[in-house]
Amino acid sequence: MASSLADPLLRVENLVRSFGGIKATDNLSLDVAPGELHAIIGPNGAGKTTLISQLTGQLMPNSGTVQFAGRDVTRLPSYQRSRLGLARSFQITCLLPDFTAADNVALAAQAHDGHSFRFWGSARKEKPLRDAAQAALTRVGLAKRADVRVSELSHGEQRELELAVALATKPKLLLLDEPMAGLGVTESARMVALLKELRKEVTIVLVEHDMEAVFALADRITVLVYGRVIASGDPDAIRNNEEVKRAYLGDQHAVTSHG
Amino acid sequence: MKFQINVRNVVVALTVLGLLLLPVYSTLSGNAFILTLFTRFVIFALAAASLNLIMGYGGMMSFGHAAYLGIGGYAVGILAFEGIGSGFIQWPIALAASALYALVIGALSLRTRGVYFIMITLAFAQMAYYIASGMSRYGGDDGLTIYKRSTFGGLIDLSNRVQFYYLCLGCLFGGIYLIWRIINSRFGMVVQGVRSNEQRMQAIGYHANRYRLVCFVISGTICGLAGALLANNTDFISPATMYWTRSGELMVMVVFGGMGSLFGPVLGTIVFLLLEELLSQFTEYWALIMGPLLLLIVLFARGGIMGLLGRFGRG
Numbered sequence: 001m002a003s004s005l006a007d008p009l010l011r012v013e014n015l016v017r018s019f020g021g022i023k024a025t026d027n028l029s030l031d032v033a034p035g036e037l038h039a040i041i042g043p044n045g046a047g048k049t050t051l052i053s054q055l056t057g058q059l060m061p062n063s064g065t066v067q068f069a070g071r072d073v074t075r076l077p078s079y080q081r082s083r084l085g086l087a088r089s090f091q092i093t094c095l096l097p098d099f100t101a102a103d104n105v106a107l108a109a110q111a112h113d114g115h116s117f118r119f120w121g122s123a124r125k126e127k128p129l130r131d132a133a134q135a136a137l138t139r140v141g142l143a144k145r146a147d148v149r150v151s152e153l154s155h156g157e158q159r160e161l162e163l164a165v166a167l168a169t170k171p172k173l174l175l176l177d178e179p180m181a182g183l184g185v186t187e188s189a190r191m192v193a194l195l196k197e198l199r200k201e202v203t204i205v206l207v208e209h210d211m212e213a214v215f216a217l218a219d220r221i222t223v224l225v226y227g228r229v230i231a232s233g234d235p236d237a238i239r240n241n242e243e244v245k246r247a248y249l250g251d252q253h254a255v256t257s258h259g
Numbered sequence: 260m261k262f263q264i265n266v267r268n269v270v271v272a273l274t275v276l277g278l279l280l281l282p283v284y285s286t287l288s289g290n291a292f293i294l295t296l297f298t299r300f301v302i303f304a305l306a307a308a309s310l311n312l313i314m315g316y317g318g319m320m321s322f323g324h325a326a327y328l329g330i331g332g333y334a335v336g337i338l339a340f341e342g343i344g345s346g347f348i349q350w351p352i353a354l355a356a357s358a359l360y361a362l363v364i365g366a367l368s369l370r371t372r373g374v375y376f377i378m379i380t381l382a383f384a385q386m387a388y389y390i391a392s393g394m395s396r397y398g399g400d401d402g403l404t405i406y407k408r409s410t411f412g413g414l415i416d417l418s419n420r421v422q423f424y425y426l427c428l429g430c431l432f433g434g435i436y437l438i439w440r441i442i443n444s445r446f447g448m449v450v451q452g453v454r455s456n457e458q459r460m461q462a463i464g465y466h467a468n469r470y471r472l473v474c475f476v477i478s479g480t481i482c483g484l485a486g487a488l489l490a491n492n493t494d495f496i497s498p499a500t501m502y503w504t505r506s507g508e509l510m511v512m513v514v515f516g517g518m519g520s521l522f523g524p525v526l527g528t529i530v531f532l533l534l535e536e537l538l539s540q541f542t543e544y545w546a547l548i549m550g551p552l553l554l555l556i557v558l559f560a561r562g563g564i565m566g567l568l569g570r571f572g573r574g
């Protein structure tokens with residue numbers, strides 16, 4: 001599974017993270033090339049979210065390294081990684097519930113537009129921030145819901161807002177943790193269409209349970225089982241990989257019948 | 260800002276008007292007591308408003324806010340005792356000392372969250388209380404009498420009841436205006452964002468604790484000003500000013516008025532202190548009535564008085 005890529009945007013080497021006796025990430029290595037949509041799949045408990053959290057800095061690995069855009073970010077806190085262009089969306093919606101949709105996105109834009117130790121002028125009147133927010137909301141189809149409080153948005157809209165917030169940080173790499181989680185059929189289809197658009201502009205790491213979506217979108221797929229990479233390759237290679245089929249015994253139908 | 264006519268805003272406007280006109284009433288009616296009473300209310304309202312900045316907007320439940328009242332007060336008292344009577348020296352030192360204390364306490368206690376944060380801020384305030392009790396040169400337990408109020412080179416006479424009242428009121432309105440600007444600024448948006456969801460704010464690139472700390476220091480500094488006013492008002496400062504029950508009262512004033520509403524702490528303070536004043540005339544067990552009242556507010560009116568008024572307006 002050695003990568004032939006010369007200059008990956010993200011390089012993970014020999015990452016280990018254990019909780020008690022359980023190795024949630026077990027000597028994991030992974031490369032993500034600029035411009036690709038790299039999906040990470042695996043059965044429940046394979047350590048996908050643990051991996052994402054280590055990539056964004058919410059969780060520190062026990063050993064191993066994470067390099068992003070040629071820089072070692074292994075020990076960098078999450079707010080600094082965000083500044084370098086690493087954005088994430090959360091599996092369980094993680095927004096500012098008592099703010100409007102526009103405020104949520106504007107705050108993300110603000111974090112990447114100069115400093116925020118400004119105490120006097122009204123932030124809501126800063127046109128560049130509001131414009132950036134509106135643009136990101138339009139992107140995900142939420143333009144009309146800009147002034148609605150997050151707690152009043154539907155689940156599907158909140159998932160889209162997660163994406164808009166991530167986009168507003170102008171990321172080089174977007175880490176999406178199950179963006180389809182809990183979405184209905186039409187909402188899922190909309191999300192897939194949206195991701196198809198986004199992948200033209202930004203490198204994406206996608207963790208997803210929806211196999212149909214994964215095989216429709218991914219350039220490359222990495223399969224995790226018990227924190228280890230058991231296979232990595234293009235969708236066709238993964239579909240025909242025996243080890244992957246075994247790991248997904250319960251879900252085998254899902255792997256083989258779609259795409 | 261759009262100004263709508265609703266119950267809440269009418270009450271706020273009437274309160275502001277009432278506070279502005281109070282000295283007129285006091286002079287015409289010859290009731291000097293009410294002015295003295297409200298001077299104290301206004302000073303505590305400033306302290307409560309400063310606490311509201313971190314509690315209501317920043318989500319930081321500081322249980323040691325009375326320490327700043329003491330620090331601001333002692334700065335004035337000690338300097339006066341040592342023969343430095345100018346407010347131009349006393350007050351900046353009162354503010355700087357409060358800011359410094361907030362910086363140190365904040366840097367240490369903001370590593371914790373929730374109950375631990377409440378406990379650690381309480382512990383530090385109690386420490387300040389015992390330090391003040393131990394300062395035998397400055398009266399120790401008995402406190403320090405301030406024989407001469409701060410002087411401002413003839414600009415304003417703090418011994419004049421009306422002038423002093425207007426100074427306190429000016430500080431209160433100025434403080435609230437400052438807080439209003441802050442909460443709507445970039446900085447204030449970040450602080451409120453961190454209260455709402457810290458993990459999210461970190462993920463989009465904010466070093467949450469840095470903003471919390473600065474907010475904590477601003478709040479402490481404003482409360483230090485209230486302390487300087489309080490010492491001048493009572494001509495006296497003692498460790499009791501910093502006692503933990505005083506911190507608790509400040510929290511109650513904020514909750515009474517409505518956490519996270521700009522003007523709530525002012526109403527909360529006035530209602531709380533007025534009730535205390537009235538009830539204590541009837542019975543020394545006034546806390547027996549105040550306690551259940553607070554309970555009712557917490558249980559049925561989460562937004563405090565401001566929340567109730569808001570609901571009233573809609574219904």
